[in-house]
Amino acid sequence: MSNVPHLNHARKSGDEPFLEAKNLRVGYGGRPVLNDFSVRLEHNEVLCLIGHNGAGKSTLLKALFGLIPVEQGTLALEGRLVAKPTPKSMNSAGIALVPEGRGVFPGLTVAEIMRLGFWANGTPKGEQAARLDWVMDVLPMIKKFYQQRAGTLSGGQQQMVSLGRALLSQPRCLLLDEPSIGLAPKLFQDLLGPIRALQKERKMSILIVEQNVKEALKISDRVMVMKSGELIKEGTPDEFADNTQLMELY
Structure with a gap:
């Protein structure tokens, strides 16, 4: 894998997450969608990000992949700061994005x-x-x-x-933005199976944004809930098995 452009040479540690964003401020036209938002994605982890429409989930993925600029905050890959993420540099670092709407x-x-x-x-x-x-x-x-x-x-x-x-x-890391959109539940299940098998085989890191919470939780190791650009709850899939609690979070 080629070296990542725009990275400094900070000391790496085995305990560093694959991807970590701290105190991000991201928005459009001067209006913030994410403000002081932090997230970390571990090595060999599937992290599921859920929340209502407009919560900022897709904005986060675009910022992590360099499609929209980060106004404030830091982004690091395996402990090395990324000064200015771009799709090319993030792809070179082993990160791939599957965009919403398939593209x-x-x-x-x-x-x-x-x-x-x-x-x-x-x-x-x-x-x-x-x-x-x-x-x-x-x-x-x-x-x-x-x-x-x-x-x-x-x-x-x-x-x-x-x-x-x-x-x-x-890639070593996949960013999946609403892969279930427009798919029947069975088709989504058929798609998730190979993704999870590949993740286990290659020990990939996956950040999946998804509205089909029930199916996404089946392949996830950890869950984060967003609301209005903020993280409001985090836990294991078992902690989100109660549909009533999920509806209250939304």
């Missing part, structure tokens, strides 16, 4: 989307075939519609393409 180009075939993915993450040509074979092993269904245009695919198939494109970089 596939409907006029392109799946094969063309994968080639764009290789271009975006800078995968050398000599490694591309092996990477693609690996993704197909993780998500074998993609083989069936690999030459189809994305616009002709179902929502579940498009989500597989979006996830497959993110996996082309063989």
Whole structure:
């Protein structure tokens, strides 16, 4: 894995989380969505972030991936401060984002989307075939519609393409933004299975933002609840098994 641009050389520790943000202030047009917000994602952990619409969940993921600027606060990867995160630098650090709404180009075939993915993450040509074979092993269904245009695919198939494109970089960390949107519950379950299996195999860190709380909790190690840009509760999935309590938090 290549070194991360814009990182200082602070001492690393085995106890450092994979990703840690402290006292973040992030917003749009001068209006903060997150203010003094902190979060840490451990190595080999699935962290589920839940909350009502507009709570700031997607804004947090975009800030962590460098898609929107951090106005205040610090971001560190394995104990090393990131001075100015960008999608390119975060991808180089082993982080991949699966955006809300899938983000596939409907006029392109799946094969063309994968080639764009290789271009975006800078995968050398000599490694591309092996990477693609690996993704197909993780998500074998993609083989069936690999030459189809994305616009002709179902929502579940498009989500597989979006996830497959993110996996082309063989990331150490996945940021998943509402992967269940537009999917029937069974399709979402079929998608979560390979994600959890891959996470365990590669000891990945995953931060998943999700509205389908019941299914997301099944693959999570820890849960955080956001409300109006603030963290209001944190715990294990077992602590959130009571639907009545969850509704009160929302």
